[in-house]
Amino acid sequence: MGYDLKMRIWRGDQSGGDLQDYTVEVSEGEVVLDAIHRLQATQSGDLAVRWNCKAGKCGSCSAEINGRPRLLCMTRLSDFDQTETITVTPMRAFPVIRDLVTDVSFNYEKARELPSFQPQPRDADGKRRMMQVDVERGQEFRKCIECFLCQDTCHVVRDHEDNKPAFAGPRFFLRYAELDMHPLDTHDRRALAQDAAGLGMCNITKCCTEVCPEGIRITDNAIIPMKERVVDRKFDPLVWLGSKIGVRNRDNDGRTDPRDPD
Amino acid sequence: MATEERTGVRGATRAEIEARTLREDRWWLSPLVTFVVFGAFVIYATVRAFMGRDYYASPYLSPFYSPCLGDCVEGASDFGQPFKAWPLSAALIILIFPLGFRMTCYYYRKAYYRAFWLSPPACAVAEPHSAYSGETRFPLILQNLHRWFWYAALVIACVLTFDVVLAFRNAEHEWGHMGLGTVLMLVNVVYIWLYTLSCHSCRHAVGGRLRHFSKHPVRYRLWTWVSGLNANHARYAWISLFSVALVDLYIWLLAMGVIEDVRFF
Numbered sequence: 138m139g140y141d142l143k144m145r146i147w148r149g150d151q152s153g154g155d156l157q158d159y160t161v162e163v164s165e166g167e168v169v170l171d172a173i174h175r176l177q178a179t180q181s182g183d184l185a186v187r188w189n190c191k192a193g194k195c196g197s198c199s200a201e202i203n204g205r206p207r208l209l210c211m212t213r214l215s216d217f218d219q220t221e222t223i224t225v226t227p228m229r230a231f232p233v234i235r236d237l238v239t240d241v242s243f244n245y246e247k248a249r250e251l252p253s254f255q256p257q258p259r260d261a262d263g264k265r266r267m268m269q270v271d272v273e274r275g276q277e278f279r280k281c282i283e284c285f286l287c288q289d290t291c292h293v294v295r296d297h298e299d300n301k302p303a304f305a306g307p308r309f310f311l312r313y314a315e316l317d318m319h320p321l322d323t324h325d326r327r328a329l330a331q332d333a334a335g336l337g338m339c340n341i342t343k344c345c346t347e348v349c350p351e352g353i354r355i356t357d358n359a360i361i362p363m364k365e366r367v368v369d370r371k372f373d374p375l376v377w378l379g380s381k382i383g384v385r386n387r388d389n390d391g392r393t394d395p396r397d398p399d
Numbered sequence: 400m401a402t403e404e405r406t407g408v409r410g411a412t413r414a415e416i417e418a419r420t421l422r423e424d425r426w427w428l429s430p431l432v433t434f435v436v437f438g439a440f441v442i443y444a445t446v447r448a449f450m451g452r453d454y455y456a457s458p459y460l461s462p463f464y465s466p467c468l469g470d471c472v473e474g475a476s477d478f479g480q481p482f483k484a485w486p487l488s489a490a491l492i493i494l495i496f497p498l499g500f501r502m503t504c505y506y507y508r509k510a511y512y513r514a515f516w517l518s519p520p521a522c523a524v525a526e527p528h529s530a531y532s533g534e535t536r537f538p539l540i541l542q543n544l545h546r547w548f549w550y551a552a553l554v555i556a557c558v559l560t561f562d563v564v565l566a567f568r569n570a571e572h573e574w575g576h577m578g579l580g581t582v583l584m585l586v587n588v589v590y591i592w593l594y595t596l597s598c599h600s601c602r603h604a605v606g607g608r609l610r611h612f613s614k615h616p617v618r619y620r621l622w623t624w625v626s627g628l629n630a631n632h633a634r635y636a637w638i639s640l641f642s643v644a645l646v647d648l649y650i651w652l653l654a655m656g657v658i659e660d661v662r663f664f
Contacts, residue, residue, distance in 0.1 A: 147414050154415050204421030204523055224421050229523075232412035239414075268613030292519040296407040297531045320611045337540070338533030340512050341505055344522035357599070357629065361505050365546070365603035372543040390610050 139164045140219050142172055146184070147226040150235045156224065163214055169223065170198055170209035173237075185236035193350055196284030200237050201226045206286040206348045209237075230288065230295035243294075244285050247305045250333065251312055255324040257391065271320050277358060278315040280351040281308065287345035287355060293338050304335035307345035307355050314359035317366060317392075325392035331367045336360070408525050419525035426521035433514035440640055444494075447647055451488035456653035456660070458568040459580040462587065462643050464490045466558045474572070477565065478558070496551040501640075503545035505599045506633045546600035556595045559588045569662070579661035583649055587642040594635035597628035 142163045145156040161176045170188055177184045189195040191210045198209040203224050217223055231239040259265055287307040288294065294301050305313075313330045316322050330336045341364075345355045353359075369376060408419065420426070447454075447463055454461040455475040467475040468482045469489030482492050501507050512518050519526040534542050563584045569576040595601070606622025609615055628635075652658045 147416065149415060151412055156416070201421065201523065203423050206523055226416060226421060227414045229408045229413055229416065233414040268611075270612045270619065274612060290522050292526055293531060293533060295523075296519065296526050296528075298406055298410050300531065318610060320613075335533075335535075337535035338531070340508065340518060340533050340539075342509050342512050342519060342522075344519070347522050356509075361599045362603060362607050364543070365600060365607065368543050368546060369608060373546075392610075 142214065142219070143222040144172060144176070145222055145224040146173070146176070146237070148184070148236050149233070151233055154233070154236075156226070158222075165215065167214050168210055169202055169212045169214065169225065172214065172223075173209060173225065185234070185238045187238045194282055196282035199228055199284045199286050199289065201228060201289075206290045208284060208286070208350050211350055228285070228289040230291070231285075241285050241288075243301060244283070244288055244306070244308065247309050247334075248312075250305065251309055252324050252326060252329070254316060254319070254322055256321045257323055265321055267320060274318055275315045277353055278311050280353055281311055282351060283308065284350060286348045286350065290344040290348045291339075292342070292344065293335075293340075300335070300338060304338050305333075307339070307360065309334060310336060310339070310363055311353065311355055311359045314363045317363065320391070323392060325370075325389060325394035325397075327363075327366050327370045327392075328394055328396060330363055331371060336363055336367060339364075406529065420521075420523055422521070422523060426524055430514040430517075430520050433510045436640075437511065437514065440644060443644060447651065448490040448494050449488055451490070453651050453654035454490070454647075456580070456650050457570040458566055458572060459584065459646075459650045459653065459660075460562050460565075461647045461650045462559055462562070462584075462591075463494065463647050465555075465562050466493060468492050477561065493555070496548060496555055499544070500548035500552040500555075500595075501636070503542050503548055504636065505545070506636045508542060510633075510636075545598075546604065549595070549598050549600040549604075552595050552598075556588070556591050559584075559591055563588045575664075577663045579663075580646075580649055580653065581663075583642075583646050587639070587646045590635055590639040590642050593628060594632070594639040596625060597632040597635050599629060599632070601625055602629050 139162050141160050144159045144161060146159060148154055148157045159176055159180065161172050161180070163172045163175065170191060173184070173186055177186070186209070187197050188210065189197040193208055193211040196208075199206065200209050201207070202209070202212050206228065209225070225237065227233050227237045227239045231241050231243060234240050256265060285308060291306055293304050294306060310330070313326055313334060316324070317326055339360055341356055341360060343356045346353070346357070349355060408416070444463065447461075454464040455467070455472050457474050460467060460475050464471070464475065466478040467489050468478065468480060469485040469492055470483050471480060471489050482489070485492055513520060517526055518528060518531065534540055563581070566581040566584050567577055568574050602622065602625045605625050606612070606615065606618040609618060612619040612622070653660055
């Protein structure tokens with residue numbers, strides 16, 4: 138059974154724009170991206186929208202639906218009343234390019250700032266070994282589809298453009314955590330996470346976790362563990378005392394920070 | 400004001416939308432409830448902590464005053480009175496520890512940053528502040544002391560558990576008795592333990608800090624168990640807040656003679 142869906146869609150670019158009203162015929166079982174595609178096909182051929190897989194796995198169609206950061210392809214029309222007007226805008230934390238398309242290059246710049254995996258030398262037989270339980274630990278973080286909805290909703294950059302140079306954002310704290318929990322990695326990124334990536338800016342209000350379409354517990358499993366690891370290194374008086382009297386810091390556990398003088 | 404308008408979601412490069420949020424759900428309800436309930440608790444706890452009386456109704460000792468290390472009434476000090484000369488309420492000597500634990504708790508931080516500081520009030524709702532430095536500067540950098548308060552909270556939880564044992568006495572301190580106060584204190588201490596053990600710092604200390612779970616199977620098991628508890632940390636935070644206030648209220652009313660303890664045996 139089809140019905141007429143009322144939509145408000147933001148149209149414009151950096152020189153200006155506004156919410157425009159549309160009515161489009163939709164069917165039960167469709168998602169918001171279907172409605173936008175039909176709109177594009179039948180009424181508004183120049184509507185810009187970024188999309189790719191339509192299966193919630195490519196992370197392209199991130200936008201804001203009724204003010205909430207969501208994937209257009211994973212938001213079912215059946216979640217809304219048929220008489221309701223659905224408002225769709227581009228992500229509001231990033232510069233808009235046109236209509237629903239934003240410039241997310243901020244995230245790629247942050248990705249480049251993050252030192253990549255630096256494994257230990259191979260074993261004598263030329264292999265590297267990890268136990269299954271250690272492999273599983275990072276799997277949750279590997280589910281990230283880089284939709285950047287967590288970056289979009291994070292108030293540290295969403296509400297404060299001036300914080301962008303100093304703050305990597307939840308998606309990259311996820312990566313910092315994944316690497317720091319990796320038993321074969323040798324790069325101690327704890328100080329880097331706190332200083333260059335701005336982990337201390339996060340006030341753990343958990344919006345990143347709320348919007349993650351993959352259900353990754355970003356705050357509980359990545360950001361807070363990274364904060365605790367920074368505390369191990371930086372705010373733990375026993376560790377500080379141990380380093381001052383020359384007791385080896387066992388917390389380093391195979392990691393070295395190239396920025397450390399010793 | 401004009402400067403503020405150009406930042407954040409109203410910044411020059413962002414999509415031009417006047418509204419601070421386009422959310423249509425009741426996003427304000429959760430921070431409002433948090434504000435009212437936490438605010439009520441803070442007022443209640445402050446009043447009770449400064450009262451300095453009606454905290455002991457034999458054999459029950461209010462959790463706000465335990466351990467009672469100041470110049471406490473007879474029977475209340477099970478660990479001596481090393482601060483007998485302390486001129487103010489005995490609660491003020493020890494409350495810094497549970498208070499510090501909760502103030503720096505990762506869950507409570509989320510709750511009060513949203514409800515009291517509106518930073519942000521809810522997800523994708525623009526905050527009213529023009530500048531933000533998070534937890535990088537004094538005083539908020541002190542949030543990193545959470546694990547030290549956690550150590551103290553473990554001691555406090557042990558003391559409260561001891562208080563529950565002592566509550567299996569009658570008013571004359573004879574063993575083998577039980578009243579409604581005992582039940583309330585028992586429920587409270589269970590939730591205090593659940594809250595304390597589900598703490599993120601606890602999760603980190605027991606195993607989260609490791610890089611090789613496979614080399615530490617016992618700690619891995621402990622971490623798995625604490626992770627299960629940790630998923631309910633917020634729930635335990637709320638319930639233990641209510642339970643501690645309820646036990647104190649019950650003992651307050653008993654001590655004032657407003658109600659009589661319901662004795663089971």
